[in-house]
Amino acid sequence: MGATNRIVDLNVNGDRRIAGVPTHYTLLETLRYVLGLTGSKQGCDKGDCGACTVLVDGVATLSCIMPVWEAEGAEVVTVEGLARESGPHPVQDEFDLNGAAQCGFCTPGILCSAVGLLERNPAPSREEIKEALSGNLCRCTGYTKIYNAVEAAAERIRTGSADGAGRR
Numbered sequence: 001m002g003a004t005n006r007i008v009d010l011n012v013n014g015d016r017r018i019a020g021v022p023t024h025y026t027l028l029e030t031l032r033y034v035l036g037l038t039g040s041k042q043g044c045d046k047g048d049c050g051a052c053t054v055l056v057d058g059v060a061t062l063s064c065i066m067p068v069w070e071a072e073g074a075e076v077v078t079v080e081g082l083a084r085e086s087g088p089h090p091v092q093d094e095f096d097l098n099g100a101a102q103c104g105f106c107t108p109g110i111l112c113s114a115v116g117l118l119e120r121n122p123a124p125s126r127e128e129i130k131e132a133l134s135g136n137l138c139r140c141t142g143y144t145k146i147y148n149a150v151e152a153a154a155e156r157i158r159t160g161s162a163d164g165a166g167r168r
């Protein structure tokens, strides 16, 4: 990791994490290389691809361009922290049910962006879903199944439906 120049006090996935990091580290570098949370991916590393998206106080955030110290005092949730005690987050479950999961590089960021959208807007239109996911780039998908999955998850969250039982 190199020289430790700064101690950061973070809340990640509900756990307090105190770590020594180089002062130049981003939130993404700290998550991956100090805390061992490798679900968030380092793609472009300059804010263009969305692979590093995490939730910071519920807002989808590009962790590759966020200095780690800016996350102190906030609640950080990564893809590892989306699931609930009862099982996967509805967005995760609907990605499964709708065949929306892409590769392990883009999917974590897409999931976090989708969860962030539904936390602020429980009934998004298709256009609002497209806008919310517009920063998550994948050249391999047409996105239709992803949009369908987000709509299905929104419906489940609104109606309090526990799971997609019977649709597998």
Ligand code: FES
Pocket (backbone or CB within 6 Å): 041, 042, 043, 044, 045, 046, 047, 048, 049, 050, 051, 052, 053, 062, 063, 064, 065
């Ligand atoms: S790795 Fe952060 S936007 Fe690409």
Ligand code: FES
Pocket (backbone or CB within 6 Å): 102, 103, 104, 105, 106, 107, 137, 138, 139, 140, 141
């Ligand atoms: S970048 Fe993950 S499937 Fe396209």
